[in-house]
Amino acid sequence: MTKTVFIDGAAGTTGLEIADRLTGRAEFELILLDDARRKDDAARAQALNAADFVILCLPDDAAKAAVGMIRNDTTRVIDASSAHRVAPGWTYGFPEVVGRDTVAAARFVSNPGCYPTGFIALVAPLVKAGLLPADWPYVCHAVSGYSGGGKALIGRFEEDGDIAFRAYGLALGHKHVPEMTAHVGLTHAPIFAPAVVPAHRGMLVEVPLHLSMMPKTGDPAALRAALAEFYAGSEIVTVVDDQPDELLLRASMAPVDTLTLRVLGAADGSQARMVAMLDNLGKGASGAAVQNLNLMAGLSETAGLRL
Numbered sequence: 267m268t269k270t271v272f273i274d275g276a277a278g279t280t281g282l283e284i285a286d287r288l289t290g291r292a293e294f295e296l297i298l299l300d301d302a303r304r305k306d307d308a309a310r311a312q313a314l315n316a317a318d319f320v321i322l323c324l325p326d327d328a329a330k331a332a333v334g335m336i337r338n339d340t341t342r343v344i345d346a347s348s349a350h351r352v353a354p355g356w357t358y359g360f361p362e363v364v365g366r367d368t369v370a371a372a373r374f375v376s377n378p379g380c381y382p383t384g385f386i387a388l389v390a391p392l393v394k395a396g397l398l399p400a401d402w403p404y405v406c407h408a409v410s411g412y413s414g415g416g417k418a419l420i421g422r423f424e425e426d427g428d429i430a431f432r433a434y435g436l437a438l439g440h441k442h443v444p445e446m447t448a449h450v451g452l453t454h455a456p457i458f459a460p461a462v463v464p465a466h467r468g469m470l471v472e473v474p475l476h477l478s479m480m481p482k483t484g485d486p487a488a489l490r491a492a493l494a495e496f497y498a499g500s501e502i503v504t505v506v507d508d509q510p511d512e513l514l515l516r517a518s519m520a521p522v523d524t525l526t527l528r529v530l531g532a533a534d535g536s537q538a539r540m541v542a543m544l545d546n547l548g549k550g551a552s553g554a555a556v557q558n559l560n561l562m563a564g565l566s567e568t569a570g571l572r573l
């Protein structure tokens with residue numbers, strides 16, 4: 267039976283890409299609000315309560331308010347914002363990590379942040395397997411395309427064509443740190459150093475490791491093998507066993523919903539650089555939302571995705 271889906275924030279960067287992935291799919295019918303009504307609370311409340319599934323593609327405050335507008339106990343919610351990622355009563359929408367059945371059964375699902383998707387994908391399985399310590403002071407460097415900052419950052423980068431690299435989060439305490447800590451089960455918050463490059467989409471998330479100084483670690487090959495085993499069978503998450511000289515983000519990158527993981531090691535095994543590559547609007551946002559929607563609707567998790 268066709269399920270109705272209301273994307274609140276459908277005119278935004280994430281919302282548009284979700285609608286794109288749902289176009290032509292007979293299993294879902296979109297509830298659409300025209301431009302004049304898309305921010306009208308009465309129209310939104312009606313849509314929020316009429317839909318089988320609601321996908322929130324809004325700023326955090328608006329996402330919290332939207333949840334408060336749902337007055338029934340049947341509408342199921344996927345929130346793309348960071349409002350509910352460590353909130354009680356919400357399932358963290360990372361099916362490979364929390365379990366596909368857990369997401370499939372949930373009513374309130376919070377999509378992971380784009381950077382945490384890379385960090386958690388690399389670190390969580392290895393901590394769980396006892397190959398990396400939970401009480402280590404991890405560091406995470408990352409670069410993102412500017413669409414990661416939504417319409418405002420897209421506008422800024424497209425108007426100011428002279429930004430070559432934007433380091434930010436310099437006061438630490440980026441809003442993604444709580445979910446990175448909680449969903450790996452770390453004792454200490456990681457130091458998170460994000461940056462933006464002048465490409466529309468794409469991201470590279472890196473976790474460098476001083477393996478020889480760490481307790482309870484495997485060597486790079488053991489870490490890689492454990493990740494490969496953890497993600498075996500996934501069409502979305504792939505662990506690549508290679509040692510490239512460079513990893514490139516292309517400014518012309520097409521939308522893609524995959525997540526590619528590498529553990530690159532020093533020849534003597536003393537150090538490693540774990541690297542995740544993804545599309546911030548793919549597995550980092552819209553692709554993840556559609557994957558979660560598929561699971562919640564009892565469908566193949568990859569239906570409509572760009573693999």
Ligand SMILES: NC(=O)C1=CN([C@@H]2O[C@H](COP(=O)(O)OP(=O)(O)OC[C@H]3O[C@@H](n4cnc5c(N)ncnc54)[C@H](OP(=O)(O)O)[C@@H]3O)[C@@H](O)[C@H]2O)C=CC1
Pocket residue numbers: 274275276277278279280281304305322323324325326328346347348378379380413414415416417418546547550551
């Ligand atoms: N971009 C990305 O790569 C990722 C984004 N996210 C998260 O997804 C959410 C959406 O982000 P993104 O699409 O990038 O942001 P955008 O700014 O591109 O889009 C947000 C949309 O929400 C609309 N909006 C704002 N307030 C309201 C309201 N009260 N009622 C109805 N609509 C409203 C905006 O309207 P208007 O067009 O008028 O401004 C805009 O269309 C954010 O929480 C973001 O943090 C998560 C992971 C990755």
Ligand SMILES: CC(=O)N[C@@H](CCC(=O)OP(=O)(O)O)C(=O)O
Pocket residue numbers: 346347348378379380381410411412413414415416419441442460461462
């Ligand atoms: C480049 C850029 O600005 N990125 C955003 C994160 C994008 C994302 O993951 O959205 P959530 O904040 O909803 O998780 C930032 O750092 O705030």
